[in-house]
Amino acid sequence: MPYPEDYLETVEQARQERDSGRERALEAKVSNIAGYDTVFLGFPIWGETAPPVIRAFLSAHDLSGKTLIPFVTHGGYGLGNSRSVLASHAPKARLRDGFVMEADQERRTMNQVNDWLSGIKVSG
């Protein structure tokens, strides 16, 4: 099931999935994960943590003994508890610091555009 088109509905659904610990169904698994020594795992921060599908990916693949390198974007609030989620879902992986950067924040864009629109007066 795809997430809703509406941003705020998606945020709400992601929050529920976070709080319930529910995992998303994976569309596919990596069939020969045993053949890799290093896994780069990229994701955005959702609800101050890793998105549900990232938990699902880690639960579905055995990363024991592998080097796990996250590369993460967030909307200005940082990594949240995502590192401890990685550590608990891939307990036998060697978790590296990886890469973090602030990226677009839909909520900020939405609020600023809405503020602007409600503050201007146009005629006609």
Ligand SMILES: Cc1cc2nc3c(=O)[nH]c(=O)nc-3n(C[C@H](O)[C@H](O)[C@H](O)COP(=O)(O)O)c2cc1C
């Ligand atoms: C459902 C949802 C929840 C989000 N929660 C957070 C959050 O808790 N903290 C934060 O800094 N950014 C949050 N964001 C912003 C995303 O981290 C940001 O949009 C993303 O890193 C940008 O990368 P993308 O364009 O690949 O999604 C959230 C975005 C979505 C869609």
